[in-house]
Amino acid sequence: MPWLAELALHLCRVLHLVVLAIAPTSLSPEPLPAGALALSGSLSAAALAAALGLSAWFAARLDTRLARNGAALLWIALAAALAATLYYRGPRAPLAQGVVFVAVPLWAALATLAAAAAERWLGSSFKHRRMGAAIVVIGLGVVQLNGAAPLLGSRERMWWAALRRDGAHLRAIDELTRPLRERRKVDELDGVAARCLRMHPAAAPAAPATCACLALRAEARLHARNAGAALRDAESARERCPEQSSTRAILAEALAVAGRPERAEAEARAALEEGGDPSRLRYALALALERAGRLAEARAEADRAIDAGAGRKAQLLAGALAILAGDLDGGKARLTPLAEQDPSDAEVLYNLALIADKRGDYNGARQGYLAALKAEPRSADARYNLALLTFRAGIAEESRHHVRKFLDAFPDDPRGSQLAQTTGTPLDKTYTTDKTDKADGGGVLPGRPAERRSLQEPAAASSGSR
Numbered sequence: 001m002p003w004l005a006e007l008a009l010h011l012c013r014v015l016h017l018v019v020l021a022i023a024p025t026s027l028s029p030e031p032l033p034a035g036a037l038a039l040s041g042s043l044s045a046a047a048l049a050a051a052l053g054l055s056a057w058f059a060a061r062l063d064t065r066l067a068r069n070g071a072a073l074l075w076i077a078l079a080a081a082l083a084a085t086l087y088y089r090g091p092r093a094p095l096a097q098g099v100v101f102v103a104v105p106l107w108a109a110l111a112t113l114a115a116a117a118a119e120r121w122l123g124s125s126f127k128h129r130r131m132g133a134a135i136v137v138i139g140l141g142v143v144q145l146n147g148a149a150p151l152l153g154s155r156e157r158m159w160w161a162a163l164r165r166d167g168a169h170l171r172a173i174d175e176l177t178r179p180l181r182e183r184r185k186v187d188e189l190d191g192v193a194a195r196c197l198r199m200h201p202a203a204a205p206a207a208p209a210t211c212a213c214l215a216l217r218a219e220a221r222l223h224a225r226n227a228g229a230a231l232r233d234a235e236s237a238r239e240r241c242p243e244q245s246s247t248r249a250i251l252a253e254a255l256a257v258a259g260r261p262e263r264a265e266a267e268a269r270a271a272l273e274e275g276g277d278p279s280r281l282r283y284a285l286a287l288a289l290e291r292a293g294r295l296a297e298a299r300a301e302a303d304r305a306i307d308a309g310a311g312r313k314a315q316l317l318a319g320a321l322a323i324l325a326g327d328l329d330g331g332k333a334r335l336t337p338l339a340e341q342d343p344s345d346a347e348v349l350y351n352l353a354l355i356a357d358k359r360g361d362y363n364g365a366r367q368g369y370l371a372a373l374k375a376e377p378r379s380a381d382a383r384y385n386l387a388l389l390t391f392r393a394g395i396a397e398e399s400r401h402h403v404r405k406f407l408d409a410f411p412d413d414p415r416g417s418q419l420a421q422t423t424g425t426p427l428d429k430t431y432t433t434d435k436t437d438k439a440d441g442g443g444v445l446p447g448r449p450a451e452r453r454s455l456q457e458p459a460a461a462s463s464g465s466r
Contacts, residue, residue, distance in 0.1 A: 008041025009033055013085045015044040017095055018051075018078065021102040024148035028165040029158035030094030030172065048078060058113065066116040066130070073109035077102055093171070094158040096151070107141035167200035167209020170246060173216055182312075184345075186223045193217035202236065211241035215250045222250075227258040245276030252284035256291050264288035279308040286317055290463060295324055312338060312345075319351055320461035328355050331461070346376030347462045357385060357458055362393050380410045381459035384419060388458060391423045400425045 016031050034040035052075060059071035084098025111134040118133035151157050156176065163172040173196070180189045193216040200209035214237035221230035234251040241247055248271040255264035268285040272278065286301035299321040305314040315334050322331035332355055338348045353368025366389060372382040383406045391399035403425040407416050420427050 005037055008037045008044075010085060011041045011044040011048065012037070013089070013095055014078075014081045015047055017081045017085055017098055017102055018048075018106065020096055020099050021077070021081070021106045023144060024096065024099055024103075024152060025161075028162045028169075029096030029151065030162045030169070032166055032169060052078065055109075055113070058116075062116055062120050064116055064119070066112060066119060070109050070112035070116055073105050073112055077106035077109050080105055094155065094162060096158050097155070099145075099148075099152055103141065103145055107138060110141070111135075111137040163196065164199050167196065168212050170212060173212055177216065181223075184223065186220065189223060190217065190220040193220045211237045211244055211247055214240070215244075215247045218250050218254055222254060222257060227254065230254045231258045245271055245274065246280070249277060249280035249284055252281065253287060256284060256287040259291065261288040261292035265292070279305055279310040279314070282308055283310045283314045283317065286314070286321075287463070290317070290321060295321055299325065312341075316347055316351070317463045319348075320463040323351060323354060323358070323461040328358060331355055344375045346372045346379055346382075349375060350379060350382050351461050353382070354385065354458060354461055357389060362389065365389055378409065380406070380413055381462065383409065384413075384415060385458040387419055387423060396423070399423050 012034055013031065016027060019027055020029070055071040055074045059067045061067075081098070081102045084101050085095065088095050088098045114133040114137045115130040118129040122129040122133075145152075151161060159172045159175045162169050163176070166172075173192075177189055177192055180192065193213060196213035196216055197210075200213050202210050202214060214233045218230045218233035218237065221227075221233065231251075231254040234247070234254040237244075237247040238251045248267055252264045252268040252271065255261075255267060265285060265288040268281045268288060272281045272285070282301050282305035286298045286305055289295075289298035289301055299318065302314050302318040302321060306318060315338055319331045319334035319338075322328070322334060332352065335348050335351050335355075338345055339352060342348070349368055349372040353365050353372060356364035356368055366386065369382045369386040369389065372379050373386070376382075383402055387399050387402035387406055390396075390402060400423055403416075403419055403423050406413070406419060407425075407427075410416060417427060419425075
């Protein structure tokens with residue numbers, strides 16, 4: 001029954017927290033559920049009951065006020081562990097945050113019980129025997145807690161400690177990487193993956209620990225647009241741990257980005273049938289369908305991914321697919337909330353500028369492309385579209401400025417020579433540009449945009465995976 005499993009898990013966590021209060025660095029700050037939960041719950045219940053029973057027996061055996069106080073403090077410590085475990089779970093984890101609330105009454109109980117035992121058995125020849133025993137125990141507690149203070153004072157360190165003890169701790173990986181994903185800190189995400197692999201090397205025998213680290217590095221490389229390396233890591237993780245749905249989701253996404261949509265679709269659909277995470281798998285499936293040119297199906301899957309909680313990537317893909325389908329209102333409806341959440345999201349700014357471009361809104365498109373370039377100076381599509389936009393509007397000097405910028409920043413992009421030819425920008429000249437984009441301050445048309453001549457189409461919408 002579910003409530004029995006929940007009770008067993010809770011008892012395991014209570015005992016875990018009690019041990020952490022005694023020796024904070026001896027166990028994981030946030031344990032994974034036990035494999036044999038029923039057995040572990042029974043043993044935890046027995047251990048907690050034994051602690052309560054022994055303290056009661058000890059108080060009765062000595063029949064002193066000191067012993068009774070010690071037993072009462074121990075019961076209070078276990079009650080604090082029970083309450084802290086109920087509080088520090090789910091989004092409030094890791095469990096080790098409750099150590100201080102348990103450690104104070106627990107070490108006080110141990111010191112009091114030690115003083116009572118010293119009074120009874122050390123004899124009258126030992127002066128200050130009660131005080132000495134209590135001081136020794138309290139000193140030990142201070143040493144333990146002081147040594148663990150850097151760990152207990154930082155949620156991030158706790159999650160790292162949990163990941164170090166168990167490399168398959170997907171919750172720890174998620175907590176450490178979620179802020180980086182939200183801020184799109186690709187280098188830092190790759191750094192977390194590298195540190196994870198140092199803790200759990202890929203050269204080690206196949207293990208879930210290694211799989212989780214490899215899948216994380218594959219995700220970081222996807223964010224960095226390194227599809228080949230991402231696919232190698234994802235395939236390695238999938239081979240080592242075929243039963244993990246998270247590795248299958250990242251493999252499906254890597255396959256789609258690497259240009260293998262048929263295999264990506266098969267991988268995503270198979271994992272969905274096996275009960276994998278629908279948010280990630282439906283996003284990967286939508287990406288595969290988009291790469292296969294099945295845009296209507298891709299759009300439907302992107303909507304399902306959003307409904308399943310996929311977040312920014314799926315919304316960005318849905319917006320891009322709407323633009324490709326000519327549904328500019330639908331694309332803007334998908335993208336505007338993302339722009340409100342993060343006004344510096346370069347891909348969202350680019351797509352909104354593209355919508356304005358397609359609607360003939362010169363000023364809106366120009367400002368949007370410039371905003372995208374300010375947020376991400378390496379946005380080749382934004383620079384390319386800006387050069388075309390200003391040329392079509394008849395602002396030749398600014399257009400050539402953006403062409404020079406494009407040629408300098410992206411010398412290997414095959415669109416550069418065609419862009420230069422279209423705009424009349426010579427290719428046989430060495431161009432220098434100011435550190436600041438001086439032409440970015442002018443060129444705004446006061447009224448309706450000038451009549452446009454038939455030229456190349458703007459670059460496509462960004463789906464966040466190109």
